[in-house]
Amino acid sequence: MSTMIDTTSTRRHDLDALRAIAMLLGIVLHAALSFSPVPWTVNDSQQSDAYYVLFAVIHGFRMPLFFLLSGFFTAMMWRKRGLGGLIKQRLKRIALPLFLGCLTIVPAMWAVGTLVRQPSPVATPAAEVWESLVAGDVERVQDAIHDAKIKVNAVSQDGASMLTVAVFLGHTDMAQMLIEHHADVNQRNRDQGTALHSAAFVGRATAANMLLSAGANADAVDANGQTPKDLLKIDFGTTNFIASSFGVSLEEETLKSGRAEIAKLFGTEDYLGSNNSAAAGPGIEALEGLLFRLPFFMHLWFLWFLCWLVAAFVIYAAVADRLKLNKLPRFLVSSPACLLWLVPLTMLPQSFMAQGTFGPDTSVGLLPIPSVLAYYGIFFFFGALYWDIDDREGRLGSGWSITLALALTVVFPIGFDMVTGTLGIVPDIQDARMKSLVANLLEATFAWLMVLGSIGLCGKLLAGESKAMRYISDSAYWLYLIHLPLVLLAQWAVKDVQLPAFVKFAGITIVVSAVLLVTYEYGVRYTLIGRLLNGPRQRPAAKPIASHSAEPVGV
Structure with a gap:
């Protein structure tokens, strides 16, 4: 039975929590990379294909989900604050942290990367x-x-x-x-x-x-x-x-x-x-590499993409009401039938991406790679449209248990093996074009099934307000921004330790997250940094109502 959610008068606790979960999964994803038999800054002595599978599962849907939710909350803020209020808030919560991150976090990443690549004394x-x-x-x-x-x-x-x-x-x-x-x-x-x-x-x-x-x-x-x-x-x-x-x-x-x-x-x-x-x-290839491939933004690239997408949202805001997008047939947006047009649409930009890895490309350069920006733009603007459709009944995530099971047990194994050959369960397709087309279809389908299934699951379990989940939601932005240098250092520290990979992987994930939560509580939450990332927060001694806004902030 669908969960009833009031999208106009209450905070969307379920989607706010889901956005935080999507960000925190980034810590798990990056922690798993040193244990995967794929190139990464740090290569652990204990590696397994299981961590490559874990990485691919998370990578295949996490950022698409994040951008869809960002589009949803962008549209919500536009409707409540107007276009001027939206732009002002996004400049404060996205553009300014990106600028400051480029002055602090990105140099730290370069320094840590240089350190962990140094040969052992x-x-x-x-x-x-x-x-x-x-x-x-x-x-x-x-x-x-x-x-x-x-x-x-x-x-x-x-x-x-x-x-x-x-x-x-x-x-x-x-x-x-x-x-x-x-x-x-x-x-x-x-x-x-x-x-x-x-x-x-x-x-x-x-x-x-x-x-x-x-x-x-x-x-x-x-x-x-x-x-x-x-x-x-x-040349x-x-x-x-x-x-x-x-x-x-x-x-x-x-x-x-x-x-x-x-x-x-x-x-x-x-x-x-x-x-x-x-x-x-x-020549032109080198210039293209410098502009599109040089890791200028590192893992902060998603903020740069949001700047571009919010700029594009200004155009969406100008035409949304004229075209009466909120009057579209609801089944095309707020039901699983939306997959009939979303999957083919997503396949188009994905077809321009690298064929040797499962899931979308990453664009960390000074200029976004057009196909990657277009890919995430589809999820972002669908999220905006989803807000305007007003899915109070939670129809979009209906049948989430079947959706997630299908994605994880059928679509992903076949698609992942077709792209990487890791599992050895899919016969090789000799026709390269056909193989690319089928793989593209499965990758796009997996992303959307996981996105819809995750929305339905969180709508079922996290629709109500929870102080613990609210705290996690508030802290997630800080944790993701700052986590990667610490993850790399932790991976470097244990890479030659003769312990099972799971022990080291779990240790890195838990210890880094715990350390960052401590820094958030005592060095960020009630400081200027905390206000920059999440808006004003008052200490528990103040009136509790003052510390809870009616709508989510951040990204």
Whole structure:
């Protein structure tokens, strides 16, 4: 039976709590990454695919849910305070914290990232192996693999596989040895590229031939949506600029001839065009990388996206009443039937994203990646529309138990395995376009099923006011903003400790959250920072009614 919720006179406790839960799940997500066999700033000694699955489940719906709820509360504030009041509040709660975060939290992230990537002052067997790999000492690396000092598919702190490093540096004999020892030729690096991407980028024709003979996928897509074939087209100026930043110097003619040979292996001899001509400095690809890919905002990117979406909301506010959007048939917005148009619509921007990971891309650069902004914009403006439709009966989340079960037991396992091959339950689809289309459909469906199911679940369990949940809701903004440097430090501190992964993962999540709650209670809640993030809060000695606003604030 649906929960009756008054959306006009009371605070939406259920959705406010759900928004806080979505933010706090970010701590769980980031804590799990060091235990996942994927590139991350810190790689723990105890890793398991289970944490990769956990990460993918959370990542597949958390931020879509957050942006939908942000759109909902943005529309609510607009209707109650007017457009001027909305803009003033969003500047104070979103734009100003983002600006201050860029001056404090982002530099802290850079500093912590540099610290945790530093080699241990005590030489470890693994560190010595990496030094031998870089030096091209095949015999020492081979002995280390035989003696189990390092795994053949080990990943560096920079997120590169051993095979990728060998190929990039031009150590062909090393690459051959690693392949003979069953290195995964399609292993992903932090940027989701493979060793074949590196071979194509720096023109290592011999290595590319070996990789292709060993089964490397010439159509693998990296985080930038590029295949190894696409990297053949990057101009020399950009290539040399990027390669030299990693200590590799290139000769233009050698690069061009190597790429020409690789193009023949790919069957794309006409790849050159004008892009491979001489260029003195970095070209358009490098500029694009600086603007869209350089991690300028780190995990604060969601605030930057909200700034763009609130700006776009001004246009929505100008046309919403003229178009009578609140008069749309309610079943198209406030019932599960909305999936019939939302899923196809979401598939469109998602089709432009990287194909090697489950869920949406992240955009941390100075400019939002258009496809990612459009993706989250769909959820944001659906949330705004959902407010105007006034779903008092909670119809949108009806059947939440079936919805969540379907998402978690059917849609996710099939979609995740189709994208990553981790579970080994889905036969490979040979038609690349069909495989991409089906995976896209499943990813979009999973996101919306989890969003609708979460709304229904919280409407059932958290519709009433709870002081504990209100406190968590108020503190969640601060906890998420500040958590990542502490999570990285905690991961770094325990990465070589010989304890079960779950013990370390749970410890990181609980200890970091507890520490941040203490800082919130005693250093944030009743201070200028607390007023900036959540509005005025009075200490318990004051009248209780003064500490509770009728509507949620923050993001």
